Amino acid sequence: SQELEQSPQSLIVQEGKNLTINCTSSKTLYGLYWYKQKYGEGLIFLMMLQKGGEEKSHEKITAKLDEKKQQSSLHITASQPSHAGIYLCGATQGAQKLVFGQGTRLTINP
């Protein structure tokens, strides 16, 4: 079965700094999702990537999928306190379910 490994497991950055979270798959990714989780809010969908080399941006968050479709990165520019939370990458496994990485806990220090 497919496994996703995220790094780092936790990250503490100063407000205003840039940061990157990585997600590596044991198999080719056919659909890679990034979600953010805050307590009491479930998982909030951020972006979905499908094609090798694809890059998407929303506000200050950019996600990329490498050409080989086995690694994705999530980059946040000029981090803000609102970016704090747990970031999860997920990949489609079959048509019915997502498998997830263990998550990256992001803390933003003012």
Place this chain on the structure above:
Amino acid sequence: GAGVSQSPSNKVTEKGKDVELRCDPISGHTALYWYRQSLGQGLEFLIYFQGNSAPDKSGLPSDRFSAERTGGSVSTLTIQRTQQEDSAVYLCASSSKAGGIVTQYFGPGTRLLVL
């Protein structure tokens, strides 16, 4: 429009009791999923419903777990004879179609604590 809703938001129960968790998917979404998030296991798939097809129960951890979806909309996840290891956050998601690359939208979850 309204997102996925779940109830209760928190549930504390005693070991051995049965619990029911409810999920209201986004209106018009035909696919519904249940996941469990626990400290040791991360986020795990439990069960999937699509229309009137037989559900994919491959992720249910034991026969104490069951789920149903009535009228193709609301779903209930039932845990019988709860154990302490059932303590977790139970998340429901829905999507507009099954198969292919579709985005699953998640509810806020139900936090279950078994004492």
